[in-house]
Amino acid sequence: MPNYIDKEVKFIIGKKMDACFAAFDKDGDGLLSIDEFEYICRALFRNDRGKIYGVDEKQLREIFDIFDINSDGFIDSKEFEMCWNRWIKICTRPRSAIIVVDVQNDFISGSLNIKNCSAQHDGLAVIEPINNILDTVPFDAFFHSLDWHPVDHVSFIDNLHMRELDESSPISRDNAKLYDTVIFKGKYQLEQRLWPRHCVQDSWGAELHKDLKIVDKAIKIYKGTNPEVDSYSAFWDNKKLAKTTLKSQLDDKNITDVYICGIAYDVCVGATAIDALTSGLRTILIDDCCRGVDLVDIEKTKERIVGCSGVIVNSCQVKAMVEGRDRRPELGYKLAMEIKKSLNNNNKKIID
Structure with missing residues (x-):
């Protein structure tokens, strides 16, 4: 050199x-x-x-x-x-924002505790590293997304009887089990993974975990509020029918870079990161601040993010990047x- x-x-x-x-x-x-x-x-x-x-x-x-x-x-x-x-x-x-995705009770110790999923990750493990970067990194904006489902939400397996399955569904109503994917009949032609009832609006399970730091100026983004369409991403629902206010609020703050972390790595975190990249934002996943559902799907999520010019880092690297001292090609x-x-x-x- x-x-x-x-x-x-x-x-x-x-x-x-x-x-x-x-x-x-x-x-x-x-x-x-x-x-x-x-x-x-x-x-x-x-x-x-x-x-x-x-x-x-x-x-x-x-x-x-x-x-x-x-x-x-x-x-x-x-x-x-x-x-x-x-x-x-x-x-x-850069002007940087952090998006903390769905660090809610139900995913940590409630009805959809990710410990019970195949990866057997402990959702509680994200809280300490997330709190540390919230305390030490000078982000320009702070966001928390929350699953916020009505009681009749399409993703709940115990609501399966409420809707008719499409003929193209790979699994019948009688044979459907937790975490299977079915296709509902109707205008949305919705492919839907079936989850336990979780993050019901105004319930304990939908609350952010009590140990998670919430900075004074943090903005909450509520998603999954339409009973007929699930919403993994903090930007859009799964069918791209309706968007949240997240992108407009990032634009209002002239944000160029988003740092994304939370639960679950291969579901809502990954979907949020892909939508951030699609929206034109420079996107960084904070690896040790995420926990997921399935190990294979987590690796696929990482590959997809990197393939779209996203970056995956450890939380100890975030401060230098936000301050412009560590600049990634x-x-x-x-x-x-x-x-x-x-x-x-x-x-x-x-x-x-």
Whole structure:
């Protein structure tokens, strides 16, 4: 690694656009080549101990091409201005929110205690690490999601008699067991996993666990309130028919990065993370602050998140990331792809 990367990283962190451009324009021609842009990325993507994260060569080219607006093979000072304002500044100074998913009594010691599921995880184990990061990490916003089901909710196995199954359902009403998946007849054509009755509105089981820290400015997001449609994600119901207020509140606070944790890893946590990524947010799962239902499904959830440019970290790494001292290339790539999407949409509007 060239020594000048260590010296010139201060131009990135110090928010000095012109100085940054000049520092990495090594041949002084007023243009950044892809090789010079690579040095910016090597200065940008590193952890709080100075270790440089490598950027995949293909992804490096994709990012470079986004900011090479006139496609001449270089980034000039005007093009760099967009790169600086829409990409570098966010990578170095993100606005971060934590979404604590469904740390409720029923999932820890109540009717849907995840200890009784195949992974045999103890939901209580998430509380201490979550409390620690709530106490120590300077998030810009705090959210808690809660399953908040009416008594006649479609997901409860003891409500199975209330609705007709579709002919395509792989399991009949008489043969259906707890945790099986059936398909209900009707306009939703709903594929539904059957759960014990849980998190009924205003019940003890639906309350957040008493030992979980709730910061004063935390916002609660209630989901699963429609009796006919389940809702794993804190953003949308499972059929994408209705959304919660979560995305609009994140937008109001100019949040760029969301840190997601809670219960259950492979169900509501994973669904929330996927919807966050789909919504264009840089998404980080906090691994040791999650517990799940099925070990195989947990691994599938992790693979899916990583495959969508999400990041999975341990809680001890969160503070440096939120403070912009640990900057991951996966998140930089995700942001660049969102910028590309925005530019393409704007061009389409102009053409239309």
